[in-house]
Amino acid sequence: MATAEMDTPRRHLTLADANRDITRPIAKPQGRYWILLLTTMAGIGLGAGAWFYQIAVGLGVAGITHPVMWGVYITTFVFWVGIAHSGTLISAILYLFRSGWRTTINRSAEAMTIFAVMTAGLFPLIHLGRVWYFYYLMPYPSQRQIWPDFRSPLVMDVFAVTTYLTISALFWYVGLIPDLAVLRDKVKGVRYKIYGALSLGWQGTVREWRHYRRLYLYMAGIATPLVLSVHSVVSWDFALSIVPGWHSTIFAPYFVAGAIYSGVAMVMTLMIPLRWAFRLEDYVTEDHFENMSKLLLLTGTIVGFAYATEFFIAWYSADPIEIESFKWRATGAYALPFWAMVFCNVVIPQTLWFRKIRRSVRALFALAIFVNIGMWYERFVIFVTSLAHEYEPGGWGIYTPSWVEIAILIGSFCWFFFWFLLFAKTLPVISIAEVKEHLAHEQHGES
Amino acid sequence: MSGVLGHYDTLHGTVDAIERLRAAGHKDLEIYSPIPSPEIEEAMDIHSSPVGLWALIGGITGCTTGVLLTAGTSLGYPLVTQGKPMVSLPPFVVFMFELTVLLTGIFGLVALLVHTRRPVIKLDSTYRTDFSVDKWGIFVPAEGDGRGSAEQLVRDTGAVVVEVTE
Numbered sequence: 233m234a235t236a237e238m239d240t241p242r243r244h245l246t247l248a249d250a251n252r253d254i255t256r257p258i259a260k261p262q263g264r265y266w267i268l269l270l271t272t273m274a275g276i277g278l279g280a281g282a283w284f285y286q287i288a289v290g291l292g293v294a295g296i297t298h299p300v301m302w303g304v305y306i307t308t309f310v311f312w313v314g315i316a317h318s319g320t321l322i323s324a325i326l327y328l329f330r331s332g333w334r335t336t337i338n339r340s341a342e343a344m345t346i347f348a349v350m351t352a353g354l355f356p357l358i359h360l361g362r363v364w365y366f367y368y369l370m371p372y373p374s375q376r377q378i379w380p381d382f383r384s385p386l387v388m389d390v391f392a393v394t395t396y397l398t399i400s401a402l403f404w405y406v407g408l409i410p411d412l413a414v415l416r417d418k419v420k421g422v423r424y425k426i427y428g429a430l431s432l433g434w435q436g437t438v439r440e441w442r443h444y445r446r447l448y449l450y451m452a453g454i455a456t457p458l459v460l461s462v463h464s465v466v467s468w469d470f471a472l473s474i475v476p477g478w479h480s481t482i483f484a485p486y487f488v489a490g491a492i493y494s495g496v497a498m499v500m501t502l503m504i505p506l507r508w509a510f511r512l513e514d515y516v517t518e519d520h521f522e523n524m525s526k527l528l529l530l531t532g533t534i535v536g537f538a539y540a541t542e543f544f545i546a547w548y549s550a551d552p553i554e555i556e557s558f559k560w561r562a563t564g565a566y567a568l569p570f571w572a573m574v575f576c577n578v579v580i581p582q583t584l585w586f587r588k589i590r591r592s593v594r595a596l597f598a599l600a601i602f603v604n605i606g607m608w609y610e611r612f613v614i615f616v617t618s619l620a621h622e623y624e625p626g627g628w629g630i631y632t633p634s635w636v637e638i639a640i641l642i643g644s645f646c647w648f649f650f651w652f653l654l655f656a657k658t659l660p661v662i663s664i665a666e667v668k669e670h671l672a673h674e675q676h677g678e679s
Numbered sequence: 680m681s682g683v684l685g686h687y688d689t690l691h692g693t694v695d696a697i698e699r700l701r702a703a704g705h706k707d708l709e710i711y712s713p714i715p716s717p718e719i720e721e722a723m724d725i726h727s728s729p730v731g732l733w734a735l736i737g738g739i740t741g742c743t744t745g746v747l748l749t750a751g752t753s754l755g756y757p758l759v760t761q762g763k764p765m766v767s768l769p770p771f772v773v774f775m776f777e778l779t780v781l782l783t784g785i786f787g788l789v790a791l792l793v794h795t796r797r798p799v800i801k802l803d804s805t806y807r808t809d810f811s812v813d814k815w816g817i818f819v820p821a822e823g824d825g826r827g828s829a830e831q832l833v834r835d836t837g838a839v840v841v842e843v844t845e
Contacts, residue, residue, distance in 0.1 A: 247713060247813035371752065379756035382749040383763055388773045395777040399784045406788065410713075410811075417808035432792070433799035435806045438710040438723055440795045445715050446728040447787045454734075454780045465773060668813075669714040672690045 245514060247668045254662045255418055257510040261657055272650035279643010282636045283358055291361035293636045300619045300631035305359040307611040308641055311494070312352035312648070313393065313466055314487075314607060317459060318495025319345025320400050323407070324455035327448075333523045335666045336515045340506065341499045342404040343659075347651040348498070349397040351644050358640060385468035392465040399458055403451045406444070409434050410665040463491040470614070476557035477618035480545070486538040490610060493531035493577070496524055497603035502652060504597045506661060515662055518591045525590040528603070532581035535610075539578065553623055561617040565630050569609045570617070576606025681845055682820040683829040684805050685838030690716060693815035696836035697722040700819060703832055711806060711816035730790040737786025738779045745775030805844060814839075 245253075261269075286293050296303040319341040326334040357363050369390065371380050380387045412431035416424060434440060467487035470478040480486075500521065507516045546558040562570055580602045583589045589596070621628050633641075655661070687693040693712070697719065700708060710719055720726070749771035757765055792798070805818045817838070821829040826843055833841050 251812050371748070377756065379752055379758070381758075381760050382753060382774060383760055383767050383770045385770075388770065388777075391774055391777040395781045398781060402784050402788055406791070410715075414713075414811045417811045428800075429798070432797040433802060434797065435802055436712050436714075436810055437795075437803075438712065438719055438725065440797075441712060441715045442720055442725055443728050443730050443791050443794045445717070446730040447734075447791045450731060450734045450787050451784060454738075454783050457776075458780050461773070461776060665714055669716075672714050672716075675689060 245671055247671055250515075250664060250667045250671060251414060251418075253512070253514065254660050254664050254667065255415060257656065257661065258415065258658060265653070265657065269650065269653050272646040272653060275646025276643055276650060279640045279646065282639035282643065286358070286361070286636050286640075287363065293634060295632050295634040295637055297629075297631075299622060299627050299629045300616055302359075302615050302619060303631050304612075304633045304637040304641055305355045307608065307615055308644055309352050309355035309359070310466055310487075310611045310615075311608045312348045312355070312644065314463065314491035314494045314611075315498045316345045316348035316352065316396070316400070316495065317463060317488075317491035318499055319343070319348075320396075320403065320455050320459045321492055321495065322499070323403060324452040324459065327452045328456060331523075332670065333520055335670060336512075336662050337499060337503055337520055337524070338666075339404075339407065339659075339663045340503055340656075340661050341495075342400065342407065343652065343655045343661075344495075344498060344502055345400045346397065346404060347648050347655070348495075349393065349400065350651065351648045353393065353397070354644065354647070385465060385472050388465045389469055392462045396458060396462045399451070399455055403455055406447060406451060407663060408659065409444070410436065411660045411663065414664050415660070460488055463487045470618075475618050475622060476551075476553045477542075477561065477614065480542065482538060482541055482545075486535070486542075489531050489534040489538065490607060493528065493535050494603065494607035496528050496531065497600040497607070500524055500528075500596055500600035501604060504593055504600075506656060507593075510656070510661065512662065515667060518593065521593060521596055522587075522590045525584050525596060528599075529581055529584040532577060532584075532603070536578035539574065557618060557621055560621045561613065564617070564621065566613060566617045566620070570613050573606050573609040573613050576602040577610060580606075680803075680805055680818070680820060681822050681826070682805075682818055682843075683826060683833050684807075684842040684844055685817045685819070685833035685836065686807070686809060686840035686842075687815040687817065687837065688813075688839050690714070690718065690815065692837050693817065694718045694722045696817055696833075696838065699836050700817065700832060705819050705821075705829065705832075707820055709803070709805065709816075709818040709820075711810035711818075713811055713813060713815070729794060730787055733790030733793075734783045734787040738783040740786070741778035741780070741782030742775050744782070745771070745778040748778070749774045818844075 294303070294305070296305070319338075322334045322341045323338045326338075357366060360366060368378075369380065369387075380390075382388075409431055412427050413434035413436065416427035416431050419427060464484035464487065467483035471480055471483035473479060503516060504521075507513060543558050543562075546554040549555075580599055583595075583599070589599070616631050620631055685696065687696060690712075693710070694716075697708060697710065701722070701724075708723070710723065712719055750766045753765050753767075759765070805816070807814070807816060810816045817833070817836075819829045819833060830841060830843055
């Protein structure tokens with residue numbers, strides 16, 4: 233496990249302190265928690281109601297129609313897959329690089345990954361319209377004699393996202409096992425039985441830790457290329473077509489950088505209120521947020537560079553269709569979302585060059601919200617402006633999301649936050665074993 | 680289990696105790712630790728784990744499954760799309776990769792369960808809840824008269840609590 237250099241906590245902590253402080257939130261919920269939970273449930277009800285309405289009436293109630301057949305649903309799908317990226321990035325890649333600052337944020341980031349993929353996975357189903365024909369996508373011998381086309385990036389996407397969900401969930405669960413044993417030893421009654429079953433009877437013997445450490449390392453090793461592959465595959469859903477604005481070789485790194493960017497912003501959006509609500513300031517310090525800010529600045533700059541590259545290549549190609557597509561993106565009917573995207577994703581994060589901003593939790597929270605909004609707009613701009621303004625002027629059109637799509641979008645956010653709220657009250661939001669590992673070494677003056 | 684159980688305050692105290700107990704001939708120790716520790720593994724002379732082999736087998740199985748699923752079924756359901764060959768390796772590599780990763784992870788988890796002999800319902804009689812908080816435990820199996828000398832040895836190694844178990 234990572235011990236190298238977790239940023240120093242504010243006060244001297246013992247292993248027992250870490251146990252007590254991190255498990256403290258797992259107690260009977262109070263009024264504010266219930267209000268938040270019920271609000272998210274109401275939002276889920278709104279989204280579910282809109283989806284049922286769409287199922288009952290037909291896909292026509294959504295705004296998607298020719299020429300823009302990929303609208304809010306696919307935008308939101310890609311947005312949530314992107315959000316899912318930083319969890320495994322923080323857990324796996326930073327673990328392999330022995331970046332100790334991941335220790336106190338990796339658990340929540342991994343949870344965020346899983347809930348984001350769970351949310352993303354709903355959108356291809358919603359977008360299908362007749363969701364009961366979903367099984368047509370599954371590879372199985374049937375009388376219809378059809379089989380998924382393994383040359384299609386859409387089928388690659390199914391495999392990539394489901395693999396990512398499974399591996400992220402396993403990685404998260406493996407990391408949780410020792411902490412579940414901590415909870416088991418702390419509680420009584422039914423909760424003892426539940427945590428006991430989930431911890432698999434873990435006792436922290438040398439034999440258990442030996443195999444656990446190896447598995448965690450291998451998991452990190454395989455999850456690292458997986459992180460890079462998933463959003464590359466998602467980008468090929470677009471780049472392998474001949475739609476102007478999509479058919480680009482930079483899409484894979486551009487999407488991966490954007491995914492990490494949006495994911496880190498969402499980690500901040502979740503961790504800042506969580507740290508305050510659960511009084512975890514001794515564990516999640518300004519140093520952690522500063523490190524995340526640097527990652528945000530790096531990936532945000534890459535994303536800004538990718539935006540510029542797209543425009544440059546369109547001009548340099550001398551292809552009139554490509555040039556027109558990008559000119560229209562910046563000045564046409566969707567100019568407002570485009571410039572909102574540039575402002576949120578490129579301009580605002582440049583304030584992170586200032587250390588004062590990087591260490592101000594309030595400023596970072598506001599900035600992360602801007603990036604979240606900007607990254608949703610980014611996907612909207614890429615998908616909708618390209619489809620709305622393809623080759624033939626006779627085939628051009630304008631897409632406006634319907635109330636059904638907006639309601640489902642709101643419902644998806646509530647669905648995501650609902651799971652995160654449940655997680656925050658039932659499982660440790662910080663890895664107890666990893667924090668204690670650091671503290672145990674610190675006792676002996678080891679860095 | 681019959682023997683002596685020592686509770687220790689620190690990781691380094693535990694490592695020192697293990698080394699002294701092993702030097703005194705007690706090789707069959709059971710160690711409980713609240714954190715993962717390469718130092719304890721080294722003191723116990725443990726250097727390898729079969730989890731890697733399981734993961735490798737899982738990876739090879741996944742890659743093979745990827746080849747069979749993509750190439751095999753494309754030949755079984757021949758339908759030319761995009762003018763590409765029936766067995767189009769570049770796109771199929773994505774499926775091979777995803778299935779390699781998937782089965783590596785699943786086999787690794789199975790290996791963890793098999794080699795740690797988990798899940799279990801009943802915890803060891805020598806396990807104490809302190810061992811998941813801030814204490815390390817060393818259990819020295821000993822029978823009859825041997826328990827007395829083992830108890831003294833555990834005390835000498837700096838245990839903060841010593842229990843003699845039947």
